[in-house]
Amino acid sequence: xxxxxxxxxxxxxxxxxxxxxxxxxxxxxxxxxxxxxxxxxxxxxxxxxxxxxxxxxxxxxxxxxxxxxxxxxxxxxxxxxxxxxxxxxxxxxxxxxxxxxxxxxxxxxxxxxxxxxxxxxx
Numbered sequence: 001x002x003x004x005x006x007x008x009x010x011x012x013x014x015x016x017x018x019x020x021x022x023x024x025x026x027x028x029x030x031x032x033x034x035x036x037x038x039x040x041x042x043x044x045x046x047x048x049x050x051x052x053x054x055x056x057x058x059x060x061x062x063x064x065x066x067x068x069x070x071x072x073x074x075x076x077x078x079x080x081x082x083x084x085x086x087x088x089x090x091x092x093x094x095x096x097x098x099x100x101x102x103x104x105x106x107x108x109x110x111x112x113x114x115x116x117x118x119x120x121x122x
Contacts, residue, residue, distance in 0.1 A: 001101065003049040009102035013047060023075045027067030030075040030107075039110025040079065040086070044072045050103040052092040072105055081109045087116075 004010070011017045012029070019031035022042055033041040046068045050056040056065070076086055086109035091098040 001051050003051050003055075004101055005049065007100055007102050009043075009045045009100050009104060010049070013045065023071060023078060025067070025071055025074075027064055028071035030071065033106070037106075038108040038113065040081065040108065042075060042079075042107045044068070044075060044105040044107065046103055051101050052098065052103050053090050054092060056103040072107065076107060076109075079109070081107070084109060085113075087113050 008017060012019050012031070019029075021029065021031050023030040023044075026047065028044055028046055030042050030044040033043055046056060046060065046064065048056075048060060048064060050059060056068075060068070072088065076082065086107055089106040089108065090104070091106075
């Protein structure tokens, strides 16, 4: 799948669409989700044209990959999420319900997040 430079996250990175920014550095931008699924729900997006985890892992430099994941950790630390715990999720592709074709992490926290996968699916 090719990268669509008009996806919503690309437009946020270019400043065309505002976001409620939580963190930004040279590798990543983190912002609060507009339709949160938990009391704390942030998105962390890399600064680059990557469709999915596969794409990011294959095409990004080692420095960009390390910088991106360190940025996600800094977000969790700055928000004090370690005390209660948090979940990081990345969806890749249709079966995982990836809605925006720009690689991103979700950070969820602020409540009991329950089981990761419903037992009836396993």
